Amino acid sequence: MRAGSAFLAGVGSAAIVAIGWQAGVGTLVSSLPQSQAAASGATTAASSSSGASSSTTADTSTPAATTAPVASGIADGTYDGAVVNTRYGPQQVQVVIAGGKISDVVVLQTQTADRKSEQISSRANPILREEVLTSQSSKVANVSGATYTSQSYIQSLQSALDAAGFTG
Amino acid sequence: MSTLTPMPPSQRDRRPSAPTQRAKAIKRGYKARLRRGDLLETIVYFSVAIVLALFLADGGATYFLKINDAITGLGIVTGLIGSDLLLIMLLLAARIPVVDRTFGHDKALALHRKLGKPVLYLILAHMVLLMIGYGISQGLNPVAEAIDMIFNQQDMSIAFIAMGMLIMVVVTSLVIVRKKLSYEFWYLVHLLSYGAILLALPHQFTQGSMFAEGTWARWYWMALYVGTLAAITIFRVIVPVASSLRHDLRVSEVVIEAPGVVSVTMRGRDLDALRAQGGQFFQWRFWTPGLFWQAHPYSLSAHPDGRSLRITVRDLGAGSAKLLALKSGTRVSFEGPYGLFTEEARTTPKAVFVGAGIGITPIRALLEASNLAPNEATVILRGSDPEDVYLWQETYDLCVEKSASLRVIVGHRPRGVHTWLSSEAYGNGESLLTLAPQIKDSDLYICGPTPWTELVIRDAQRLGLKEHQIHAERFDF
Numbered sequence: 183m184r185a186g187s188a189f190l191a192g193v194g195s196a197a198i199v200a201i202g203w204q205a206g207v208g209t210l211v212s213s214l215p216q217s218q219a220a221a222s223g224a225t226t227a228a229s230s231s232s233g234a235s236s237s238t239t240a241d242t243s244t245p246a247a248t249t250a251p252v253a254s255g256i257a258d259g260t261y262d263g264a265v266v267n268t269r270y271g272p273q274q275v276q277v278v279i280a281g282g283k284i285s286d287v288v289v290l291q292t293q294t295a296d297r298k299s300e301q302i303s304s305r306a307n308p309i310l311r312e313e314v315l316t317s318q319s320s321k322v323a324n325v326s327g328a329t330y331t332s333q334s335y336i337q338s339l340q341s342a343l344d345a346a347g348f349t350g
Numbered sequence: 351m352s353t354l355t356p357m358p359p360s361q362r363d364r365r366p367s368a369p370t371q372r373a374k375a376i377k378r379g380y381k382a383r384l385r386r387g388d389l390l391e392t393i394v395y396f397s398v399a400i401v402l403a404l405f406l407a408d409g410g411a412t413y414f415l416k417i418n419d420a421i422t423g424l425g426i427v428t429g430l431i432g433s434d435l436l437l438i439m440l441l442l443a444a445r446i447p448v449v450d451r452t453f454g455h456d457k458a459l460a461l462h463r464k465l466g467k468p469v470l471y472l473i474l475a476h477m478v479l480l481m482i483g484y485g486i487s488q489g490l491n492p493v494a495e496a497i498d499m500i501f502n503q504q505d506m507s508i509a510f511i512a513m514g515m516l517i518m519v520v521v522t523s524l525v526i527v528r529k530k531l532s533y534e535f536w537y538l539v540h541l542l543s544y545g546a547i548l549l550a551l552p553h554q555f556t557q558g559s560m561f562a563e564g565t566w567a568r569w570y571w572m573a574l575y576v577g578t579l580a581a582i583t584i585f586r587v588i589v590p591v592a593s594s595l596r597h598d599l600r601v602s603e604v605v606i607e608a609p610g611v612v613s614v615t616m617r618g619r620d621l622d623a624l625r626a627q628g629g630q631f632f633q634w635r636f637w638t639p640g641l642f643w644q645a646h647p648y649s650l651s652a653h654p655d656g657r658s659l660r661i662t663v664r665d666l667g668a669g670s671a672k673l674l675a676l677k678s679g680t681r682v683s684f685e686g687p688y689g690l691f692t693e694e695a696r697t698t699p700k701a702v703f704v705g706a707g708i709g710i711t712p713i714r715a716l717l718e719a720s721n722l723a724p725n726e727a728t729v730i731l732r733g734s735d736p737e738d739v740y741l742w743q744e745t746y747d748l749c750v751e752k753s754a755s756l757r758v759i760v761g762h763r764p765r766g767v768h769t770w771l772s773s774e775a776y777g778n779g780e781s782l783l784t785l786a787p788q789i790k791d792s793d794l795y796i797c798g799p800t801p802w803t804e805l806v807i808r809d810a811q812r813l814g815l816k817e818h819q820i821h822a823e824r825f826d827f
Contacts, residue, residue, distance in 0.1 A: 187388035194392065195399035202403025209409030269488070296487045297412050297419050302559065309563055326555045327562040329504055 209301075258282075261346045262290065263338030270299040273334035277342040284318050284348070287311045287339060293331055306331040314339060369723060373699045380697040380818075386452045394438055397574075401434045402427070404567040408559065418486040425479030430560070432472030433571075436547065437578045439465045444581040445589075445688065454690030456824050463523070470520045477513055505552035512549035519543045534644060551575075586685075590633075594683035597621060601636070601680040602658065604673070608737050610665035611708070612674055613651060616682050617658045624687060627694070628653035628719030629712055629795075629823070632686030634661065640672050645685070649797075649823070651711035651741060653718040662711040662740060691823040693720050696793050698819070702786040704806055706732040706770075706798030707740070712823060713797050714745045717752070724753035728786035732759045732772070732798070757785045770805040782809050790814060796822040 183191070258280050265274045271293040278286035289307050293299040306328035313322040320340040324332035343349075405427060413423025442449065442462040449458050478492070485495030499506040522539045554560045560571045599618035607613050626632075631649040635642060651662035663673055691712065701720065705713035710731050717729060729749055733739040739758060749756040759780075761772030769776050782789050794815060796806045803822050810820055 183388055183391050184384065187392065191388075191392040191395045195395045198396060198399035198403045199406065200403075202400075202406035203411065205403075205407035206409050206411055210411045210415075296422075297415075298422060301409055301412070302562075305559070305562060305564065325563055327557070327559040329556050 257346070259346070260288075261342040263340070263342035263345075265291070266334035266337045268293060268330040268334050269295075270303075270330050271295040273303075273331065273338055275335060275338045275342060277339060277346065277348075279346050279348060284315060284343075287314050289335075293334075299331075302328045303331045307335065310335050319343075369699065372721070372723070376696050376699055379694065383452055383694075386448070390449065390452060397434055397438065398431055400570060401430045404565070404570055405430060408562075408565055408567060418483060421479050421486065422483030425476050425483050426558070428472045428479060429476030429558070432469055432476055433550075433554070433560075434574070435465055435469045435472065437574050439469060440543075440547075440578050441581055444578070445585040445685070446581055447585070450688055450690065451694065452690075454695070455688040457690075466520050466523060470516060473513065473516060477510075504556045506557065508549045509553035509557075512546040515542050515546035515549070519546065590683070590685040593624070597624065599659070599682040599684065601676050601678050601682060603678060604676050606674070607662060607740055611662065611740055613660055613662045613741075614673060614676060615658050615660045621654055621659065622656040624654065626650065626654045626659065626687035627692045628715030628717070629691040629693070630687040630689045631691075631712070631823075632659075632661075632684045632688070635683045636673070636676060637681040637683065638672070638676065649689075649691075649712035650687075650715045652715050652744075662708070664708040664740075689823065691716065691795065691797070691821055695821045696720075698791055698793055699723065700726045700788050700792035702728045702730070702782075702789050702792045702794045704730045704732075704794065704796045704798070706802055707734075707738055709797035709799070709803075709823075710740050710745065713795065714741050714748065716795060717745065717748050717754070720752075722752045722754060725755075726788075727752060727754035728757065728788065728792075729754050730757045730759065730785050732770070734760075734762055736760055755786075759785075768805060770802050770809070782806070783813060792819070794820050796820070800824055 260276055260278045263275045263277065265272050271291075273292050274290040276288040276290050277284055278288065280286075287310075289311075292303040292307060294303070306325040309325050310322060310332060314320065320336050320343055322336065410423060410426070413419045413426070439462050442458045442465075445455070453461070481492040481496045481499070484490075484499075485492045488495065488498070490498060496510075500510055501507070519539055519542050523536070526536045526539070554571075559565065559567065561568045597618040597620060599616045601614060602617040603613075603615040605613045605615070628650055631647050633645040633647050635645040648661040648663055650659060652660040693716070701722065703713045703717055705711075710733075713729070713731075717727075720727070729745065731739050731742075731745065739760065742758075746756060748754075759772050759775045761774050763769060763771065764773035764776050767776065771780055786792065789810070790813060794806075794810050796803050798806075803824065807820055807822060
């Protein structure tokens, strides 16, 4: 390779890596200690708003409806799913039923055992939510590269849907 | 600050003579090839940079905030770069025409071999680092972590098998090169590498995030995998089969040139469309009961005339002897033409051709294909005895036709001296410079046994010839 071309190839490669760094630096900043505290504060707030009825540590806790009791068929409201434990941490979701449809799925807790798990979950959960809202059921495909997150998400969601008496 | 100096009218109006135009054309071709080469090399560097960039864009830098995560992060990076280079290795061996025309088949394969060990080390590092990194986060020692991966994690058992296969491919390749194991064995071992890549794919989907939905990495890796698979399928399977069927090549004549040396002439349809040149080689397969299961690389011994192709083969391997018994009309399938031991590799108008033994036959074909002005070329042929100077008469006639000087050196090489010359020529003080006085500003083409070729190259380098001036065809795979 000629010197000029080698120089250009080097500069180009450095530029490509720099672009990648720039694109990912947001994730890096958000995972620094102080912002981590802010993030965990937000999580606490979210779980308290969902009601104190569900224990976040008991893995076989029966799903509990936080608002309207399950009387006849599908009642609008929010329902917490069971906590599903995985080797990368527990996962629990909450489903919001409005007008007889799944209108939202909120993640109450998710795998955060290490940075890899944290990353995988934060990528997979929004994808799973989209798919659930589209298909209006828990019968959605696993997100590739996020098998544990997907399976625990689907399992927790199904228990919440069962509690709501939602059959799709 | 710059000043424009107008060209003197006398110089501006002078029309370039034919030889300078030819020199310019050669220089243009050479520069274009250099540019193409630099571009291809740049693509390789960029691919590694893109892999790193995608990793960083996906938040990869967060791994390096804590020491045990850093081990995991490093394990992921080595795996990603290893995979990237492994696919580039496959592309180098995929017989992609632009790679062959730019670097030549032999140089592409030399680079392929050179990448073999680093790629193995990267992927081994990937395995070991992740065993340690994931082991720490789960409180397991690396071995226990590996066992946990194999038995409990999706697709990891076959990923470990793939690793074993990859080790086998690289190790046997090194042993084969050293001990000269058979081509067929080498071929079978290399099929294993495709198996290793296929077995390693599932864990990249389920465990890694190379193909994670919603990321750019997914598109990059898909393009790379699909592109590599397509290149291999097209250039190693579809093109050779289609070309063999189209040209319907059949043996037309078998001539004994010397004891143990035969020329095989083959005729076929539309051979012009192959655009084969003297100096190139094909992988040949003769459809007779004893030969159909093996393909052999032989160079053309004549520049194709559009109606026939000719090879000249010495009784070297198991296959060569059976060529003597070929009947006319035997079907021949082929892969090729390959190689940059051609007129296209020229960098200057002058040329020196050096051939020894059976290596004279590609030199003869190359000479026939070369565009040479009178007195611009020197041909040096060497044989241990007069019978070894194969295709002597044809080469002599070509030298007369092209006004090239011809030097023939016959006789055994002296004992105890590292020289490519015969003992007589060596004793008389002959050298590359005395045999070919214009060699310093010529292209040097060499074809012969590898150790002999290395000696010619050594002498050329001592004379100050640059790497780009030296073109050697090596007969190994």
